Amino acid sequence: MGAIGLENGHSLTHSLWRSEQIRIGERQAAGAAGIQMYELMCRAGLAVFELARNRWPEAQHWWIFVGGGNNGGDGYVVARLARAAGIRVQLVQQGDAEALRGDAARARDQYRADGGAIESVGALQGQPDLVIDALLGIGLKGELRQEAKGIIHQINRLGAPVLAVDLPSGLCADTGRLLGGAVSASLTLTFVGLKPGLLTGQGRDVCGDILLADLGIQSHLGQVPVADLLQWDEWRQRLPRRRVSAHKGQVGRLLVLGGNRGMSGAIRLAGEAALRCGTGLVRLVSHRQHYRLLNMTRPELMTAWYPDFDHWTWAHALVIGPGMGQDAWGRSLWQASLTYSGPRVVDADGLHLLAHTGGGSEERGCWVLTPHPGEAASLLGCSVAEIEADRLTAVNRLREQYGAVVVLKGAGTLVADESGVSLCHYGNPGMASGGMGDLLSGIIGALLAQGMAAGQAARLGVCLHGRAGDLASTHGMVGMLASDLLPGIRRLINQVEEDDNKTVDH
Template sequence: MLDTQLITSLSYKLYRADQVRENERVAAEKSGCDMFTLMQRAGEAVFKQCQHLLPNTDAYLVLVGQGNNAGDGYIAALHAKKAGKQVYVCAVEPHRILEGDAGEAQKRWLDAGGKIQKFSKETLEKAGLIVDALLGTGINSYIRNEFAEIIDAVNGSDKPVVSVDVPSGLDANTGQSLGRCIEADVTVTFVGIKPGLTTGAGKQSCGTLVYDDLGIGKAFLEQARATATLLDIEQFKGMGPRDVHSHKGTYGRLLCVGGNRGTAGAIRLSSEAALRSGAGMVRVYVHEASTVQVSAGRPELMVTDQDLEAALNWATCVVIGPGLGQDAWAEKTFATTLKHCQTHPKPLVIDADALNLLSKQATAYTIEDCILTPHAGEAGRLLGVSVDDVESERFNYARQCAQRYHATCVLKGAGTIIDNESKTWVCRHGNPGMATAGSGDVLSGILGALLAQGLERDIAAKYGVTLHAKAGDEVARLYGQRGMIASDLFEAVRALINQ
C-alpha cells in the first residue's frame, strides 16, 4: 500500500516572509555567522544562478531598491564585476546612501569602483541579463509608480531575469501581484521558501524556483514552524504490487455520479481515470440520455440510469459532479446522493457542478469523509466571494473552504493547494498544458479510486493531486504542453501509480 516518507528537509517546507525575518538572525548566530555574512552568501548564490542561466552573457543590469534585497543585489554585482562582466547598477534613488548591512554592501560596490545610476531604457537595452533586487519580501501594499515603471519596462523587454528572494512586486505570502510584478526566469529564494512563490500568480512569476538555505538551514528548521509543505512525487512510494490472493472487491466499489444530457464526456473521463488508478469496480450513474456515450468503447464501466439508491448502497466510495448539470434531474440526483452519504457514511468526492449545487444549500449537508475539488470560481461560489478574491489569497480561501464544509479542500490551479482545516500542502508539479477541458474530471476519478482502495482521506488527496500533476508533467515532457488532452493522462497515471 502507499506510504509517505517523512520529509524534514527545508526544501519541502514553506515559511511566511515574517517568519524568515523573525528567525533568521537567531539561526545565523546559532550557525556561527552574522547577517552580513548571509547577505554575502545570498549575493554569491544569485551570481551563480546568473552564470548557470546564461554563462556567456557579458553585460549585467542589477536593479536595486533600498532594503536588504538591494544589499544582495550589490554583492551579486560585485561578483559579476570581479568575473569581468560589464555591470550596470540602477537604483530608483541613485544618490541615496543605504544603512545597515545593505549600506555596507553598497559601500563595497562603490569602493570597488562601481557606479550607481538612474534606470533608463538605454541601459536596459545594453544588458544581456537582469538581476532584480528592487523590492523584497517586506512589501504588502501596492507598489509606487517609480517601481512600477521599471517593472513594466523589464517585463516588456523579454530580457532574462534572475530575481532575488522574490520577484519584485509579488506578495511573498499570498502570491498576489501588488499592482504588477517582475516575471522572472529564475527566482533564488533564501532561508525558507515563501508560500507565495508556489501557487497562483506567484508560481508563474517566479519562473524556476531555486532554494538556498545560506548555510543556516538546520538551525532555522529548529527555530521556525512551517506553515505548509510542498508535495513531490518522490515523497510517495506508489501503490506497489498487489497481493496474489486479492480480487476485484479488494480494491473498492466506486460509484461515479454525473453525466447529464449532453455532458456525458466529463463522467466518462472521471470513471475511466478511476479504473486506470486501480479501483476494483466502477459503476456510473448517469442521465438516461448519456448511457450509450459513457459505456461505448469502455465495457469495463457498469453504466446505469436506474435506481440510484441501489447503486449508492452497492458503493464503498462515491464521486459526484462531473457533467452533473444544475437542472431538476441534477438537483434530485445531488440531494439523493448527499442524503445517502450522510446516513451511510462513506468517502465522497464532490466536484464540478456538485460544488455549485452545494454552494446553494451548504447548510443542508455535513459529510464526515469528504474531499472538495473546486477551482477558483467554484471556491468563490462556495464562500460567497469573487474569483479575484480567491486568487489573491489562495491559502486563506483554501483554509476557509475546508473549515466551512469540514472537508479536505483541493483548491485547483497553478500550485494546487490541499487543506484539511489544520494543515496545508502545495503540489509542486503541474504545467499550463493541463489547463484543458476534462483535466479536473480525471483528478476526481483518481481521488475516488484512491479512496475506494482504502487510502485515508488526506493521503488520498495529497497523493491523488501529486499523481495527476506529475502525469501532466510526464505527458508534457514527451509531447509538449500544447495539444495535451485530459485522456492523455491515463497512461502516465497508470505508470506512476505502479512505481
C-alpha cells in the same frame, strides 16, 4: 513554471513559510548559527553571483537593479563580486542610494570603495547580457509605486535573461499575487526557505526555474511552516499495493454520479481515470438519456441510471458532481446521494449544490471537496478575485467552514486537512482544458475506494494527476486533452510495482 531545485548543495526541506516568518526567523537562525546579518547578506550575494556565472558563463555585461531594502543590499554584493571578476556592471538604484541604512548601506559603501558606480536609468548603455533583479524583497505588500513599475516594465522589455534575487520584484511572497506588475524572471534564487507566492497563483507565471539557497541557516529557522511541498517520489510509495491473491471485489468499488443530459463526457472521464488507478469495479450513475452509451468503447465500466439506481451500500466510495447539472434532476441526485455515509469526492455541480443547500449534517471528515477558484468563491460567498488574491487563506477557510478535506485547484494546487496544507507544484498550462478536473475527481475517488484516508488520497491524487499532465505535455501543451493523461496515469500507478520487481530481480 520551471523546475524547482537546489543551489550550492543546500538542503531543501520542502517546507513553505510566509515572509514575516522568514524575516523574524532568519535573524533568530543567524544568531543560533553564530552568523552576523551582514555575513548572511554576503552569502546571499555570493550565491546569486555564482549561479549567474554558472548559468550564463558568456554574459559579460550585467545590469543590476537594486532597491531600498536588504534585497538591494544583496544586489550591491553581487555587483561588487561581478566587477571583481572583470564583468562590466551597470547598477541602478531605485530611490535615493543615500537613504539606505544598516547592512544595505554597508554593502553600498563596500561596492563604492571598490570603484563601483551608481547610475540612473537614463545612463544605461547598450544591451545587457544578463539582468539581476534585486529591486524589491519579500516584504512588499501594497501596490507598486510608479517608479518601480517603470523599471519593471523596462526590464521586461529588454529580452535579456533575468535572475531574480529571492523573488521577482512585484510578486507578493505570501499569496502569489502580482502587485501591479512583476519582473518576468528566467530564474529565481530564493533564500533560507520557500515562500508560497513562488509556487501558487500568478507567481507560477513570473518565477521561471526556482532554486533555493538556505544560506546555512534553514535548520535553525525555528518557525512552523504554513505548508509543505508535495513530492511525487515520496508519495508514490503510498500507492495501494495488491496481494497476489487479490480479486476485483477487494480492490475497491466506486460510484460516479453525474452525467445529466448532454454532459456524459465528464462522468466517463472520471470513471475511466478511476479504472486506470486500479479500482476493481466502477459504476457510472447518470441520466437515462445516455446511460447505455457510456461504456460502448470502454466495456469495463458499469452503468446505471437515476432514479432507477438506489444501491448505495454497494460502493466503498463515491464521486458526485461531474456533468451533474443543477436542475431538478441534478438536485434530486444530490439529495439521494446524501444517504450514503462513506467517503466521497464532491466536484463541479456538486460543489455548487453543497454551497446552496449545505448538504447533510453528517460528519464530513471523509469528504474531499475539489473546487476550482469559481467553485471556491461560491462555497465561501465571495468573488473569484478574493480567492485568487490569497489562495492559502482561502483553502484554510474552506477547510474550517466545511469540515472536509479541500483541494483548491489551479496553478499550485493546495490541499488542506486537519494536519495542515500541502502544495502541489506539478502540472502545466496544457491542463487548462475541459475534463481535467473530472479526471482528478476520479483519481481521488479511486484511492478512497481502495481504502486510503481522505487527506492522503487527495495529496496522492493531485500529485498523480499533475505528474500525468507533465508526461502528456512532452508531446506539446497546446491541444492537450484530458484523455491524453490516461496512459500516463497507468504508467505512474505501476511505478511502485516496477521498483519492487527490480528489487526482487537483483
